[in-house]
Amino acid sequence: MSPLEITTRIKALAAEQGFCRTGIAPVEPLDRANYYKQWLAAGRHGRMHYLSRNLGIRFHPSRILEGARSMVVVAHPYRRQVPDRRDSSPCGRVAMYAWGKDYHKVVRRKLFAVCDRLREEIPHPFETRVCVDTAPIVERALAARAGIGWIGKNTMVIDPQVGSYFFVGVIATTLELVADVPIGDQCGSCTRCLQACPTGALLRPYEMDASRCVSYLTIELRESIPQELQAAMGDWVFGCDMCQEVCPYNRKPQLQHDPAYAIKPPCPFPSLMELCTWDDDDYAKALAGSALKRATPAMLRRNAEIARRNIACDTR
Numbered sequence: 086m087s088p089l090e091i092t093t094r095i096k097a098l099a100a101e102q103g104f105c106r107t108g109i110a111p112v113e114p115l116d117r118a119n120y121y122k123q124w125l126a127a128g129r130h131g132r133m134h135y136l137s138r139n140l141g142i143r144f145h146p147s148r149i150l151e152g153a154r155s156m157v158v159v160a161h162p163y164r165r166q167v168p169d170r171r172d173s174s175p176c177g178r179v180a181m182y183a184w185g186k187d188y189h190k191v192v193r194r195k196l197f198a199v200c201d202r203l204r205e206e207i208p209h210p211f212e213t214r215v216c217v218d219t220a221p222i223v224e225r226a227l228a229a230r231a232g233i234g235w236i237g238k239n240t241m242v243i244d245p246q247v248g249s250y251f252f253v254g255v256i257a258t259t260l261e262l263v264a265d266v267p268i269g270d271q272c273g274s275c276t277r278c279l280q281a282c283p284t285g286a287l288l289r290p291y292e293m294d295a296s297r298c299v300s301y302l303t304i305e306l307r308e309s310i311p312q313e314l315q316a317a318m319g320d321w322v323f324g325c326d327m328c329q330e331v332c333p334y335n336r337k338p339q340l341q342h343d344p345a346y347a348i349k350p351p352c353p354f355p356s357l358m359e360l361c362t363w364d365d366d367d368y369a370k371a372l373a374g375s376a377l378k379r380a381t382p383a384m385l386r387r388n389a390e391i392a393r394r395n396i397a398c399d400t401r
């Protein structure tokens with residue numbers, strides 16, 4: 086099979102697994118390594134120290150897998166209809182990406198299935214490495230290079246047809262494939278995301294101070310949340326979607342979503358009373374298999390307490 090035939094086949098196999106877009110990036114070093122280093126030096130990563138590790142690999146896709154010649158980048162859509170709030174008791178809000186099963190497992194499983202099918206069809210030996218979040222690569226930069234979408238002013242990769250509610254997954258491979266062409270920025274003069282960000286985490290177009298992002302505060306930060314940011318968190322208890330909700334590219338009709346992302350209660354609007362009073366065993370039972378388990382019970386209780394105070398202030 087020629088590189089073009091293999092590329093076409095990989096894209097077809099990925100589509101069968103439910104990926105809405107597949108692009109190929111070459112293994113050349115990615116741009117903006119200096120930007121990333123300055124971002125770290127300014128402390129924008131907060132306590133996410135893992136982002137400053139393996140800098141020699143992050144912008145060099147070829148170092149992810151010995152002999153790598155191509156990077157297959159996929160987009161897995163998760164957008165769904167926002168259901169009505171279940172009752173009038175005070176509820177928190179969970180970001181859409183966490184309503185169903187943990188995407189790391191879902192996307193990895195699908196990428197392994199693509200690799201297995203390829204091995205059945207391609208007679209000569211080749212290597213693959215599947216990466217979803219865990220490998221030290223800047224997935225958004227890679228997705229942009231693979232033509233999946235452009236990096237918007239809210240720092241999300243945006244596909245002009247699908248919007249930004251999708252996960253990114255990567256297969257590094259020793260196969261030679263035909264690279265795609267990046268697509269241009271289509272944000273234009275819009276600044277809705279910057280205006281909508283409740284904590285001012287979007288400092289300027291394309292630049293985030295992650296240490297102010299509600300997603301970081303609720304999911305990554307294990308210590309107490311800075312007092313001055315608490316009121317701006319509103320009712321978010323796990324992640325935040327404000328800068329995506331307002332994006333005009335996310336207004337297109339709903340996509341078919343994977344059953345794995347079917348809503349698992351207590352998402353998307355968990356009772357704050359329950360979150361505040363559950364003990365660790367209650368959490369373990371209620372959140373089995375849920376993406377919410379990425380935060381500890383103590384973090385969820387902390388987030389729920391803040392949301393409860395914020396809602397009480399709103400209704401006063």
Ligand code: B12
Nearest residue numbers: 117180223224225226241242252253295298300301324325
């Ligand atoms: C750390 C992290 C976070 C941090 C920091 C986010 C951030 N913007 O950096 C926090 C916890 C805040 C976070 C939040 C979210 N995250 Co997150 N996160 C990551 C992770 C693990 C690393 C990102 C990273 O390296 N950040 C450092 C900054 C400097 O790099 P970057 O923004 O990714 O990319 C910059 C450079 O590449 C550079 N650049 C490179 N080339 C080019 C070209 C141009 C033209 C421009 C302008 C810039 C540019 O600019 C980019 C933008 O600043 C990635 C997975 C991965 N391994 O990459 C997921 C990832 C980025 N997150 C993801 C998701 C889904 C989310 C949330 C939506 C979850 C939620 N609802 O709460 C939010 C979105 C918030 C937002 N507006 O970004 C998805 C994004 C998918 C997409 N469509 O873009 C990823 C790719 C995970 C995945 N595998 O799907 N996340």
Ligand code: SF4
Nearest residue numbers: 282298299325327328
């Ligand atoms: S996820 Fe929320 S807090 Fe983070 S940048 Fe977007 S709007 Fe701001």
Ligand code: SF4
Nearest residue numbers: 237238272275278332
């Ligand atoms: S809201 Fe507007 S500026 Fe922000 S990412 Fe979407 S199109 Fe770009």
